[in-house]
Each structure stands twice: as C-alpha cells, then as structure tokens.
Amino acid sequence: MNALAARRRHPAAIAVLLLLGLLVTGGAYSFFAPKDANAAPTVSADAVQDGKNLFLANCASCHGVNAEGTKSGPTLVGVGAASVDFQVSTGRMPLAGPNVQAPVNKVKFDETEIAALAAYVASLGAGPGIPEEKWTTVIQPGTPENNKAIATGGEIFRVNCAMCHNFAGAGGALTRGKYAPALDEATPRQIYEAMVTGPQSMPVFNDRNISPEGKQQVISYLAAQRDQTNVGGFSLGNLGPVSEGLFAWVFGLGILIAGAVWLGKKAA
C-alpha cells in the first residue's frame, strides 16, 4: 500500500489509471452487453473457401473482391450469415440489375452453395447468424398455451409489421416505388432472418425489440392465418375495401344490370 501511495503522484499514474478504467469498462461492457452479433458459426474451412469462390464469381462485381463494397453494392463485412441466407435463398441476390428494390426472383443457388456463401461472408466479420431451428419452428394451434402464443404473435404483428405488410401480410406500398412484399411465400426462416437483418427498407427487429420467442410467435401467427380456411369465401386478394368496391361496381352492378335488361326484354 505504501509503495502505491508513494507513487500516486508519479507522472505515469494518470495514464495507468485511465488505461485501467477503460479496460474495466470495456471488459464489463463485453460481459454484460447482449449477444446480438453471433460469431461466425463453426464451419469447415473448405466451405468458406467454396463460398469465397462463389462470391468472386457471382457477387464481387458489385460488392467488391473483398466484399468491401463498391458504388453499386454495399459492403458485406459484418452483415452476417442470416443476411446472405435471406437474400440468396429468396432469389433477391444476385440482383439482375439496379432497381429501387431487389425483387423476389428465381433462386440461383442450391442449399450447399448458399450455406458456403453465408459461411464466407460470416467469416469476414461477426453479424446475425442463421437462426436456430427451435425459433423457426411454427407453433401449432391446438392447446390453450399454443393458441395464446399465436394470438400474442398477432398482436406483435399488428403493432410492428401490419403498417407496411398489411393486416394479412399481403404487402403494401412504400415511397418512390419501394414496397413491403407479401409474406405468403416466405418461409419461417426467411421471416426470422428478415426481422434480424432488416433487408432493404425494413427496420431491424433485434432480440431486444422482439425476443426470439416473440419472433417465433409472429411466424406462427402468420402460418396460422395462412392455414385458416377462408370462412367468408374468396378473399379478393385481402386488399381491403378497394377490391371490394371494385367488385361491387363491376360484378355486383354488372350482373344486376344484365338482370334488368333481361327483365326489360321479357314480354309483358
């Protein structure tokens, strides 16, 4: 103690103290901070190498040979495996040409190739990983607690998602030709990945916004809604009153006028 006390006015003391403080704060932060950036999953070095080859052949022209990004495409360092899996498995990437938004397209790679690409990009920097199977498993309705989970998913969906994706997940328009796509084709894994990576105009819903359980409930709600029989009949695209009004004018009035003409032609 004495030795420390004697050196407390040493010119280096302040620097040492500062260093110590920074180390403690940083260490504590890394210890307490939520783990939203999964480290690259353990994959074989071969897969990473395959992924790199695929990347150089298919992606590097826009994203740069080291995925550092160019004028035509953003950097992929740190986007994580989830992002690659989402973009490539929905056919959004590789992009056919520059556009306001990458549309869903024919998938160009098989599963192994997508996994290799994801592994390569994940090896460049930590980012959201491909979600665990247990969070992308759809909760089946039946038991009260499952039904409750689905209903909770519905509430989360209406508060966070419906304003762009529409109440039935039928999609909606955004500014300047951008749009929120329909969700009926998306797989549970893709929906989860979209939530954690926030592709294109979509905001990121990380695990602090919506917990993995919440995401699973949203996915289950969408599945349950999709599986519901259309009790009311044909849904007219689930687009709300616009398609209903159009239908009333074209078919409702059309059929009734045809009836009136027919009746007018009838001999008295």
Add this chain to the structure above:
Amino acid sequence: MTTINESRPAQGLRADDRRDEQVHESTKPLGGIAGWVDDRVGAAKGVSFLLKKVFPDHWSFMLGEIAMYSMIVCLLTGAFLTFWFVPSQTLVPYDGSYIPLQGVMVSDAYRSTLDISFDIRGGLLIRQIHHWGALIFIVAVFAHMARVFFTGAFRKPREINWVFGTILSMLACIEGFAGYSLPDDLLSGTGIRAMNGFVQSIPVVGSYVSYFIFGGAFPGEAIVPRLYSVHILLIPAILIGLFTAHILLVFVHKHTQYPGPGRTNTNVVGYPLMPVYIAKAGGFFFMVFGVITLISALFTINPIWAYGPYDPSPVTAGSQPDWYMGFADGALRLLPGWFEFVSWGDFTWSMNIFPGSILLLPIMWGVIGAYPFVESWVTGDKREHHLLDRPRNAPTRTAIGVAGITMYCVLFFAAGNDLIAIKLHLSINDITMALRTLFFIGPPIAFWITKRICLSLQRADREKVLHGRETGTIWRYPDGRFEEIHAPLTPNERWPLVQHEVPEPLQIIAEKDENGVDSPIARKERLRAKLSHFYFVDRVAPVTPAELEAAHHAHDEPHAALPAGEHEALESTGAGAERESIKADKRLD
C-alpha cells in the same frame, strides 16, 4: 229485448232513408276480405289508382329499383344483426372459436361481431349480405343518379325530387360509414381515428367538436354506442322517410319516358303496375336479393377477424374506407402537406386536411343538388319535361356530367394510390403527382372530348335520317366504282332521331333603354347570355321535315320509283343522277 221499437208509427216514413246507402253497398266492386278491409280502411280507391299507374319499360329505369331492393335487403339483415351485436367498447377477453385471437382483450362490439361471424349459425352470411348489400345499394344509388342526370330527368317538375335524391345519396354514404365503423376492428377504428382528425381540422372549433362527438378524448368509450344509434335509428328513419317521399313524388309526377313514336309530354306509354310491374318488380326484388346473397356466399367482405381488434397504436397498410367514402380519402391524399400553416401566434390552420375531408362533402352534394336550378336559369326553360333527353342531344350537360365524374374518379382512384403503386410497380409519389395534375386538367379534357363525341353522334343521326341506314351491302358498278347501299329509315325508327329540340343561345337584351339608362338586370342577363352561349353555341339541329323532303326529293327526282333515302348523293347531285339509274336497275334485278 231489442232496443229498436218495431212498432213506432213513424217508422214507415223513414223506410227509404237508408236506401242510397244500401244500394251503394250492394254495388260495391269488392267482395270478401277486400271488401271487408275497404269498408274499414277505405283504401280501395287509392290502391286501384296506384295499381292502374302506367310505367314505361327500360332497363335504366330499374337502377333505382336495385337501390330500393338492396336497401330493403340491408334493413332485413340489419335487424338480424342487432339481435347479436353488442354496441359497447368495454374490454373483454375473446374466447370464441377464431384461434389467432383467443385470449386477446377486445371490445365487446368486436367480440360480438366475431361471434356473429364464427359462432352464430348463418351469422357470417347475413353479415356479408348486409355489407355487400350496402355496397351495392350505394353503387345503385350513384348509377341511378347518373341515369337521371344524363337523361335530364331532373328538369321541371322533378327538381325537388332530385334534391331529395341528392340528400338520400349523401345519407346513404354517411349511413354506410356509421355502419362499417361499428365492429371496432383495426380498419374501422383507423377510419374513426381519421374522422377524429377531420373533425379536429375544423378551424377554431375543431377540438371542441371532437370532444363533443367522442365524449372526451379519442377514442373513449362513447363512439361505438353513439354510431350505433345513428346507424340503426336516426339515419334509417330519415332515409326511409325521404325515400317514401321520393317514390310518392314519382307517382305524383308520373314516370318519365324515352322519346319514341306516340310518346308525348302528356302521356306515359307502358304497362300498368298491376299485373305487369307487380310481377316484374317483385321478380326483380328476388333477383337482387339472390345476386347479393350469391356474392355474399362466395366472396369475403370486411374480414374483421383478419384485421384484428382496434388499438390506437397499430395501423395496417392498405387502410382504405369503403368505396363511397373513397373520394374524400383520395382528396386527403392529394392535398399537399404545406397547406397547413400557423398564424396569430400558435393558431394552426389545417388546410391540408380540412378542405378534403370536411368541406368537400357539402360542396360536392351542394353542387349536385343545385344543378337543376342553375340549368333552368341558364336555359330559361320553365316548361315541364316528361320526355327524357338522349344524352347526345344535350351535349353540354352530358359533358359537364362526365367532367364531374372525371373529377370524382380522380379523387376516388387517389384513395387507392398505394395499391395502384404496388400492383403496377409504380412509385406512389409519381402516382400522387400525376393524379394532382389530372384533378385539374382531366375534367376540361373530359368535357371537351364528351362534347365532341355528342356533337358527332348528333351529326351521325342527321346523316342517318337524311340518307338512311348503312346496309353493309357494297355494289360494284360496270365502271369499277363501289358504293354502299343505304336503306331508308321507317318513320318509327326516324322519330327518336328527329323529335328533340335544340335551343339557341339566349340573346342579350338591350342593356340600355331608349333614354340611355342602364337596365337594372343587365349584368345578370349578360352572365346568363354568356352561360347560355356556353351551353348552346355548338348546336346540331335535328333534321326538319323540309330538309327530309328536300333530301328525298333530290334522290327521287330522276327515278320516282326509288324508295326515299336510298343513297347519300345529296352533295353530288350531278353525278348522282347517273349513278341512281344504275342502282335502280340493280334493284330491279
């Protein structure tokens, strides 16, 4: 013991007193139950008058019937729905059979609507009939209105009935709005939220009116019960009352008819109500009911379970009102945001909302209601009209109507700008800008095009009257020429094409009298003459008998045997004579 004294001596003197009455009773045409009822109600005379009423036959006269029947369908199904619907915003947990909502806290109104849809036998079908019926009701109202407008059926003596109809159409829209707001689902709640915003945008009193309507701050718990009273009690009562007056006035005025041989301003050519129209109209009621039911059985409308319960925080993409409120929503979407400004310290004028939502409705229906009076003032026509105009024969009116519809449609389509954007892969910003432009330039273009089409149709009518109908038969002459043979019109075919009158623009009356004093009405008359000029400057007069005679004469002179109107050689009389002889020879073959 009887109260009548049989043996009163004066009885004999009164023996004849009741004879008239007895005779009258014995000759009464009605026997049995009808007679019994008539003795007590005295309706026979009136009913037989009504049943003998003659109505003309045309499909477009049945548009109003579609409206009437779909309104009755809504009344019937609405009564069913009131048995189960609970107009309350008290929160209850949902425990019905729709799984994705089980356990969610919802309002009682929403819960009871879900129960009607999932747990009450036939409930969903009746709900869908009610909603589809309402949409078709208002569609038919507007179609009927367009028919009345374009045929000039609103002219004297029917102006008041036109005003009644205008009010009816506005009430129908408000009734619809009140109705679809009741289930308290996410979409309708968003609609009420929007309505709250509209009300608040009224300058000065907006926030007070909003508090008054909602019984406090939005959303409160008062709006659903209040709208329920309005929807099932207040507006239906006014609707039915006005509608009855509307129908009674039709009986009083007698129905209008399209021009045709034997149809004049003083008669109605058609069939009596009994038995022809009773059967036709009764049958048509079932047809309308059947079609609405079929549509309701096959197509979902307003899937409130998918929308979820109302909660002020979420909103769904594609939030639109039902179609009849679409034009107001569209106006709102087109109004630029910078119309809002602040003055006098911190006083906000929400001119980005107020004109499109609150002002637009009275303006639109006010203009519609005032039109007959404006037109009769401009044309100076104070006569009664029971013969309808063919729309082409009133080109300016038709063009005004189409311009108005164009303006309405621009607003209407603007309400769906987001869906147009996503379905056609366009930018919503570009669509909005395009529709803003179209709102101003669309109506004049539509006016001009419509007027030109009307005038050329009138000219085509003239040609047809003068030179006959094109037969599609092409004749080849020995010298190689080809010519189409025209067949003459029969007098019955010709009549509708020549019966109308085309007014000439009013002349400005002398602006100063002989002493040089300005006429007190000169300014008004100048405006009137200008408008009259606008209405009637482009006129295509119908063929007069003299013109027809001249045309026939020109045709007939070389060969008297040739039927009138055989060809179109009026303008080339020189060559026509020779050609005529060839054609006449051919005919003889």
